[in-house]
Amino acid sequence: MASNFENLKKHILTLSNANEFYYAKDEWKLVDVEIQENWDNCPCGKEIKELCHIKKPTKW
Numbered sequence: 001m002a003s004n005f006e007n008l009k010k011h012i013l014t015l016s017n018a019n020e021f022y023y024a025k026d027e028w029k030l031v032d033v034e035i036q037e038n039w040d041n042c043p044c045g046k047e048i049k050e051l052c053h054i055k056k057p058t059k060w
Contacts, residue, residue, distance in 0.1 A: 004046055007044045008043055012024055012028070029054065029056075029057060031054065033052050036049050036051060
């Protein structure tokens, strides 16, 4: 079974140009953090209340 971090890396890689997470993470910028009252799901598989919104700049 994959770890939460491995699940998150896989999710980011599918949306990135790079084939390795080391490079793919640099394609993204944190644009907002939102705290919710209700639980939501992270792409890593965890339930979360703190949502981190990332965006890929248009230059990629």
